[in-house]
Amino acid sequence: MISDNKTCIVIGASHAGVNFAFALRKEGWKGAIILLDKDKATPYHRPPLSKKYLELEDSIQNNLLKSLESYEKDNISLSLGKEVIRIDKENKMIHLSDGSSHTYDVLVFATGARAFIPPIQGIQKAKNIFTLRNANDVANIRKAFHSSTDKNIVVIGGGYIGLEIAASLKKLGANVTVLEREKRILARVTTPLLSNFFTNIHESNGVNIYVNKRVTQIKSEGNQNTLVCSDGSAHIADIIIVGVGIKVNLELAAEIGLHINNGIKVDTSTKTSEDAIYAIGDCTNHYNKIYDTNVRLESVQNAVDQAKVAAANICGKEIEYDALPWFWSDQYDVKLQIVGLPQGFDNSVVRNEGDKKFSIWYFKGDKLLAVDAINNGKSYVLGTKFIKANAIIDKKKLADPTTNLKEIIKINTQSR
Amino acid sequence: MAKITFIVNNDEKILVEGDSGNVMQLAVNNNIAGIDGDCGGVCSCATCHVFVAEKDFEKVGKAGEIELEMLELEDYASDFSRLCCQIEVSDAIDGVELTVAKEV
Numbered sequence: 211m212i213s214d215n216k217t218c219i220v221i222g223a224s225h226a227g228v229n230f231a232f233a234l235r236k237e238g239w240k241g242a243i244i245l246l247d248k249d250k251a252t253p254y255h256r257p258p259l260s261k262k263y264l265e266l267e268d269s270i271q272n273n274l275l276k277s278l279e280s281y282e283k284d285n286i287s288l289s290l291g292k293e294v295i296r297i298d299k300e301n302k303m304i305h306l307s308d309g310s311s312h313t314y315d316v317l318v319f320a321t322g323a324r325a326f327i328p329p330i331q332g333i334q335k336a337k338n339i340f341t342l343r344n345a346n347d348v349a350n351i352r353k354a355f356h357s358s359t360d361k362n363i364v365v366i367g368g369g370y371i372g373l374e375i376a377a378s379l380k381k382l383g384a385n386v387t388v389l390e391r392e393k394r395i396l397a398r399v400t401t402p403l404l405s406n407f408f409t410n411i412h413e414s415n416g417v418n419i420y421v422n423k424r425v426t427q428i429k430s431e432g433n434q435n436t437l438v439c440s441d442g443s444a445h446i447a448d449i450i451i452v453g454v455g456i457k458v459n460l461e462l463a464a465e466i467g468l469h470i471n472n473g474i475k476v477d478t479s480t481k482t483s484e485d486a487i488y489a490i491g492d493c494t495n496h497y498n499k500i501y502d503t504n505v506r507l508e509s510v511q512n513a514v515d516q517a518k519v520a521a522a523n524i525c526g527k528e529i530e531y532d533a534l535p536w537f538w539s540d541q542y543d544v545k546l547q548i549v550g551l552p553q554g555f556d557n558s559v560v561r562n563e564g565d566k567k568f569s570i571w572y573f574k575g576d577k578l579l580a581v582d583a584i585n586n587g588k589s590y591v592l593g594t595k596f597i598k599a600n601a602i603i604d605k606k607k608l609a610d611p612t613t614n615l616k617e618i619i620k621i622n623t624q625s626r
Numbered sequence: 627m628a629k630i631t632f633i634v635n636n637d638e639k640i641l642v643e644g645d646s647g648n649v650m651q652l653a654v655n656n657n658i659a660g661i662d663g664d665c666g667g668v669c670s671c672a673t674c675h676v677f678v679a680e681k682d683f684e685k686v687g688k689a690g691e692i693e694l695e696m697l698e699l700e701d702y703a704s705d706f707s708r709l710c711c712q713i714e715v716s717d718a719i720d721g722v723e724l725t726v727a728k729e730v
Contacts (some may be wrong), residue, residue: 225664236730255666261667272647273666280657510671514664538670545692547670587669587695594699 216241219304219312221294221462222320223247224256226491226513228275230318233521235284244312250291252278252347257510259348260374261540265381266609267352270345270524302486313622316524319463319474319482319489320517323456323508328366332428336435339450351375351512354449364437364447366425368395369538372453373408376417377541379451387445388412389423389437391454398455401552403560403570404582410539411566415542420445453455456508458493471495473506478530479523480516488524490516499532500597501551501579511536534597541545547590550597552578561589563611569593576602588615630674632639632658649724650674650711657661660726667711672699674710675727682722686713702727 218234220227223245231245247253252271263273281288293307296315305311325341327333338354340347355361361384365372368390376386388395394405409419424440428450437445458473469475469483473495480488480496491513495506515533522529537548544566555572562568569589570582578601581593594617596603602621609614632653632677639671644652653674662673669692678686683706689697693712697703710724 258666258668272651274651274654277655277657283657285709509667510664514662538665538668540668585692588691588698591695591698 211559214240216315217244217313218242218316218318219244219246219314220318220320221246221304222322222459222491222493223253223288223321224248224322224491224513225275225291225510226322226517227318227320228253228517229514230320230490230517230520231286232276232280233518234524235286237521237525237527239521240527241315243284244289244314245281245286246289246292246294246306248291248307248617249344249346250295252288252290254345254591256344257481257538259319259345260342260371261378263345263349264342264348264375265378293532294462297462297466299484299487313507315486317487318520319468319487319493320491320513321459321462322492325452327452328425330366330425330428332430332454335430336428336450338431338448339435339452341452342371343456349452351449355379355384357383358433358448362447363387363449363451364389364435364445365451365453366437367391367454368397368419368421369453369455370396372451373412374452374539374541375453376412377415380415380417381542384449386416387418387420387447389425389439389445390419390421391424392422395419395421400582401558401570403558404546404584407584408544409566411542411544414564418556426554456492458506459496460493463489463493471504476516478519478529478532480520480531481523488519488520496531498535498551498576499530500534501553503551503553505535505551509535509537534594536594543585545585547583547587548580549583549590549594550578552580552582555579559605561608561611570607571603571605573603573605577604592616628717628720628722630715630719630721632656632661633723634659635729636725637718644715647715648711649676649713649715649719650709652715653710653726658726659730660728661710662728663711665711667727669693669696669709669712672696672709673728675700675703676708676710676724677704678706678708678725679723679725682719685719685722700727 253275296305363384365388382385396405427438429436463474474489519531539546552572559571567585572580583590601619605621607618642656650663664673665671
């Protein structure tokens with residue numbers, strides 16, 4: 211498949227697309243590589259946007275995924291500020307918003323996701339309302355923040371992004387309120403223990419966390435918004451941040467009939483239901499070998515690892531995606547690192563190692579599924595090794611912080 | 627302004643200059659092979675592992691607590707290992723030599 215005159219086109223130049231393009235070249239692809247994105251900025255790291263990038267007023271130049279020269283060096287055509295408007299599968303052709311079109315031999319979807327806008331009455335007319343998904347969003351939030359006198363900010367949604375934004379804006383001196391629809395923050399992604407921990411961290415830093423708050427209406431007058439909740443409570447904001455999750459960018463894939471089920475369905479080589487079309491990153495629904503389940507993940511790890519698997523397979527090297535997922539979140543002085551997927555756990559062990567330093571270990575029976583490590587690199591690192599090794603752990607020793615973590619393995623079964 | 631030498635694949639020396647930010651981003655901006663920095667420089671991924679030259683280790687300083695723990699994910703970590711996203715670029719590290727751990 212490696213031939214001089216073939217063209218690989220990648221839709222989406224973020225973590226997945228960029229890492230894929232470089233990996234493809236490294237695997238020996240000799241033909242053209244065209245990397246497209248509608249974002250005009252040189253591709254950058256997204257996770258810092260809600261964290262230190264927002265807080266420190268950093269520049270995108272300090273957050274590039276790869277230098278501009280490295281695209282030239284690897285002969286990757288970076289085509290920014292253009293949107294794919296149509297794919298002609300029969301003729302292997304894509305049509306762009308600037309009127310141009312390109313033919314491809316291999317097409318890769320790295321289309322990611324966009325912020326979901328909930329159907330709240332008045333949301334379209336609200337003043338200074340933002341989502342946070344790209345560098346331009348941060349620029350707009352900063353601008354609104356600096357021109358605001360009251361700096362009353364309401365964040366709709368207590369997920370990781372919403373909480374990270376709340377922490378960053380609080381550090382900048384804003385009055386921040388988080389309105390969460392569920393009965394606890396992070397309800398969709400973690401356990402009550404961790405939800406409580408983060409609630410306390412935010413409250414002790416002066417952020418108001420309100421749960422069971424379903425925003426039903428936004429009334430706007432002048433530069434002031436009033437958010438009305440289903441319980442009748444009202445919250446005033448001159449800036450609103452919407453962080454209620456994402457919508458996967460699936461429209462193009464659906465138009466050409468790719469199999470879709472909560473993401474673009476891909477096999478373990480990251481190939482879609484079409485032979486010449488692959489998909490990687492947040493937009494994919496894929497099989498995870500370690501957990502024997504189909505998942506769609508929103509993470510840098512999955513984007514980077516699938517990028518490598520796609521590149522290898524396209525260049526004729528048959529490798530399977532078999533990565534162990536990992537994630538992180540930084541809020542105030544708390545570093546949360548997660549390894550594994552806790553879904554389906556039936557028991558857990560907490561290892562308390564001091565003030566704001568602990569870990570939660572999730573098991574199904576004796577099988578370790580995942581570890582949440584709070585300011586605790588060791589639990590994260592050893593948790594990673596234990597899951598990979600399929601180790602059986604002595605839970606009593608695990609719960610005792612005076613025991614060395616390296617001495618908690620009961621049985622080290624075969625490596626997965 | 628700090629001049630920093632990266633040794634890539636154990637033989638090629640590349641001299642770069644910087645005055646701010648962290649060493650991982652400086653390496654990425656200068657196309658240093660083997661430094662990925664997947665997490666963007668927050669000590670979460672261990673893809674920017676370097677060995678500091680012994681003579682320079684005092685200048686660069688020791689790894690922090692979480693950094694040291696993250697280095698345990700690396701099979702070949704040594705006493706001179708650092709995750710270079712945790713090293714600030716400043717005059718203080720002018721002239722140091724860093725060997726990129728991952729060969730490519």
